[in-house]
Amino acid sequence: MTAKVVSTEIMKKIKLGLIGLGRIGKVHAENLVYRVQAADLVAVADPMEATRDFANNLGIQNFHTTPENIFDNQEIDAVVICSPTPTHLPIIESAAKQGKHIFCEKPLEMTTKKIQQIIDITKQNGVKLQVGFNRRFDANYRRVHAQVTSGKIGEPHILKITSRDPAPPSIDYIKSSGGMFMDMTIHDFDMARFIVGSEVVEVFAKGAVLADKAIGEAGDIDTAMITLKFANGCLGVIDNSRKAVYGYDQRLEIFGSKGMSKITNNYSDTQISFDENGRHAGLPLHFFMQRYTEAYCEEIREFVEAIQGDKPVLASGEDALKATQIALAANKSLVMNAPINVTQTFLSVP
């Protein structure tokens, strides 16, 4: 079946089904209902009966405990997938075959092989595929991106990304996360490619267990420093920590032949106090749900508008594939304590 052709008539709303009403699923549902004018969220599916009330309160017409009704609903133009990662491939396959455009949360899948399958399926069925790299839609990163693409900084020479969480997740979460690079740094790998505008060709990853021994016992790291080399010659570095006691820390800097563009972290207010001990200001916005509130809304709005206007999406399946390849190469580098060629790695580590 071919993808639904969406009328270009002004204000033709896009009808969507959403699968998985966990924390991020609820965020997308509320944004679609309240903040995305072009969207009409007509159905949600979640195995937990307890989420039915949430759907009802949003005024969503159809609640299902399995996604099949959404695949079969010919009215529905697109699906938003927020279910657990192992379900992504089969859900995308079913939805794409019914001509639905796909928005899928990250990680798209854990192996490059399955991600390639997803890309192939969506291409074969002519449907759009957007992945949840929400930071690309954040005002700060966008402004830096615009500085680079407009040539303001010239040729990129040095990229620096700082990305630190306020507190580690549970050890259970860590055990099933695919490791810090796949779970946390993958956003930074994607951002690196997005800002530099060139592919990562080599990765050297150093990791350490400095914040919480239990993370090390679970086989993961909590602190990392990752050096990148890009195809255009630019050098990059990402530093990560699972535990910044002062809160979520999200910064980026790109330096080039004509100048530099950088962003600082975000805070809830601009207040500064002065007393006899010095100057004092507040903590950052707590974590990603507070920091990227607008970006979550914007990514789903632009997904809907990409369907409405038949435009390319800003975060594609290929983007997910490339970021995953870098993460896998970083994992390998960590183990081998050696720089790793990215394109060679994903062939051997599916």
Place this chain on the structure above:
Amino acid sequence: MTAKVVSTEIMKKIKLGLIGLGRIGKVHAENLVYRVQAADLVAVADPMEATRDFANNLGIQNFHTTPENIFDNQEIDAVVICSPTPTHLPIIESAAKQGKHIFCEKPLEMTTKKIQQIIDITKQNGVKLQVGFNRRFDANYRRVHAQVTSGKIGEPHILKITSRDPAPPSIDYIKSSGGMFMDMTIHDFDMARFIVGSEVVEVFAKGAVLADKAIGEAGDIDTAMITLKFANGCLGVIDNSRKAVYGYDQRLEIFGSKGMSKITNNYSDTQISFDENGRHAGLPLHFFMQRYTEAYCEEIREFVEAIQGDKPVLASGEDALKATQIALAANKSLVMNAPINVTQTFLSVP
């Protein structure tokens, strides 16, 4: 008739009617529908038929071209009044007599006599009255307020408020605005009392026509410097301009015996560019609709919650009365080029 007693049962929603679907009325309507969980906006009234579609799109059940149906609707707990200023007193009177709690946009009324009547009517009918001093609900000002009330800055000695608009309104608007002090500075007069926590006892206002001669020809000023003296001895100053070419500028600083608390202006992102000419960053959030988006939402949320929990409102009728008195005294000071005692003024200038 007495005010409706609102059940304290958790999640009992407050039913509201909204009168006046102009720009700010639409903002309140969207916030009530999309962002205030405790609110149920059941009816709107506006004489313009063209606003019916807006109401329908929000899923509001009842649209009326006159407010009477809202007054008579016994289901409705509260009204949100966004109609032209001259209608405020009669609408509040009708609504209060039907036991409805009142949220009314600023200016509440143009004379202290009518504002006093509004206060009296709402008290007699036992309904809450909140006025639209939205800046009290802004995260920046709140943080400063908390620093003062918690004693962090000690006794207040000096208050400084900068409040500048990006561009003047139309000359038609200016002619019917009541003058810059009543239209624009009134927010700053309210903020001055809110932050210092003491009444203004003397005003000295200097005004000038520097930005646009047409404003002067219309009998108003576009630039002002207003000195305040507070009952607790604190000295204050407000500077205003109708035209800051770099955009909306909203800052405040309070200095006291133990320290200082200040806020800077707000911007859409944190990006800074560096090139061979220096460092460059972006313009402020454009104007009040962008700058105070969250504050508009928060003021209406807290109004609804004040009804739900039977708590006092943060911006009362008395606050509107006091700010108006200061504005009238400032007008008089401008004409006389002399400091004016505030409490004496409003007696003679109703």
Place this chain on the structure above:
Amino acid sequence: MTAKVVSTEIMKKIKLGLIGLGRIGKVHAENLVYRVQAADLVAVADPMEATRDFANNLGIQNFHTTPENIFDNQEIDAVVICSPTPTHLPIIESAAKQGKHIFCEKPLEMTTKKIQQIIDITKQNGVKLQVGFNRRFDANYRRVHAQVTSGKIGEPHILKITSRDPAPPSIDYIKSSGGMFMDMTIHDFDMARFIVGSEVVEVFAKGAVLADKAIGEAGDIDTAMITLKFANGCLGVIDNSRKAVYGYDQRLEIFGSKGMSKITNNYSDTQISFDENGRHAGLPLHFFMQRYTEAYCEEIREFVEAIQGDKPVLASGEDALKATQIALAANKSLVMNAPINVTQTFLSVP
């Protein structure tokens, strides 16, 4: 006798005598010896024998206990006067008559009549007169001044100066200081004229005793808010405190038809700490000796260079006269609680 004609030959050093080796006299002496290449400090005079060692350590050839030897020394091109204010007029008279160029610390004199005499004497003898308004030579203020004179901010509309001391001087000092406006605000009055580039025509001064009751008992104030109106229509405000617990606070902002230029306070380092309570940074540079170290050096260097190159000085006797007139008008405004016309005032209050 006519002023000494200084050879334009490159590296012809200017020979100076310095009168008064108190705190500021020592600063000027060290700057002349160590940091001003074009200067040759050949003599100092101070009645205290204890200062002789200081002079010797600097390698100054001649130490006198009275200034006459300096007046009579035909080698000397210029004198730097750091003696008590009441001695300024007679010293300047004697020095000018011997053709010496004059650098004199502020206040030049306490009455406009005597300041006018000083101006007349120096003009009659054809010698330069520079007064110690050191802030005009500070990098921050200079940068703002350049923004204004280059037209970057357009026509000036609003000027704001914040000037707060870390701690009040002794009560003895206050009693003989001429009052806060003459002692402390006079720097701000001068800066206001310097930045706006127009004369102050009206002053309204509010004062209060909020920091230290003893200051009030000594007949002075410790907190002030002074509104200014300039001949070009610009409005201004200066806020002062004798006691900012967080330290010396020196800021300025000028707003005009094309934009704004502002400076923040100065700190000893750029370090910021982040912990679980927020962000923390250090106190400002302690007081004027630390904050204006460079400006003190620069003012004396430019005085010497003005002589060497026969160029006008940046802070003239007329500047001292005007600032004093404003201070006297502010004193009068404070007493009368009314705005005061500046040009009328100094006629009646010599």
Place this chain on the structure above:
Amino acid sequence: MTAKVVSTEIMKKIKLGLIGLGRIGKVHAENLVYRVQAADLVAVADPMEATRDFANNLGIQNFHTTPENIFDNQEIDAVVICSPTPTHLPIIESAAKQGKHIFCEKPLEMTTKKIQQIIDITKQNGVKLQVGFNRRFDANYRRVHAQVTSGKIGEPHILKITSRDPAPPSIDYIKSSGGMFMDMTIHDFDMARFIVGSEVVEVFAKGAVLADKAIGEAGDIDTAMITLKFANGCLGVIDNSRKAVYGYDQRLEIFGSKGMSKITNNYSDTQISFDENGRHAGLPLHFFMQRYTEAYCEEIREFVEAIQGDKPVLASGEDALKATQIALAANKSLVMNAPINVTQTFLSVP
């Protein structure tokens, strides 16, 4: 001969001889004469007759064209060595044998073997040895260092250093510089050890020629990203560029278990302009001579005071040895594209 015993009597001045009146030699000479009270610069030596005038103007008694007279002068307590690097070892040897304390500019020597010889010689003769790692004496870095040593940031986890020059040196200079790591990054290697308080055990260096092809043709790099691992587990990164078009860029950040301490770059003034295009501020202090003016003064003052009070120096021969070892390991890493164990490297690369 044993080191001169310096009297602990207050104000006993230290007598110094300075060897090499190039750019940095002149800076040290002026600081010793004008700004270091405890110093008495009694002799300088430089083969260029043209520098004699400079010495005379400073009032230095003895000018020599060879350093022997300084070694032989029994009055002299210490020597300041600013001659070319290849002369350091023989000069230090001669001076140390005469019991002179040693301040020597960086690089101390180009091989670890010769540096070790210098350390041995100075120890055997009981003289102090301080190397010109001037940044350790800068107010910004000192403040960060104090935060770390006082435990404010807890255990160090991540170190980030940005160090970029405004423009590359001449190709001739580059050819004899020992390479970017030895010439430029060596300051950062020293700072890394100073701030983290632990030894670097592994280095991974990526380099590129992005700013100027001629540098590549001369066999060097102009852009680098160097990952460090410290003995205490901390991870670090240094990024370098020979050409930042916006100017000299010197920043550092240390992140740990209890918080973060960071410094921003330094600027000549705090002025910010606002116009219809945004906010604009100035360029950084131009280069190291402007940026580290105070640090150059402070390092020589503390050297003199260390002699006077018989205290340890803040930047020792061992510090130079360690930084050189890291630079050599970085060179090796660059060639091998592999992480290099630091302690093993300097054994094989003398």
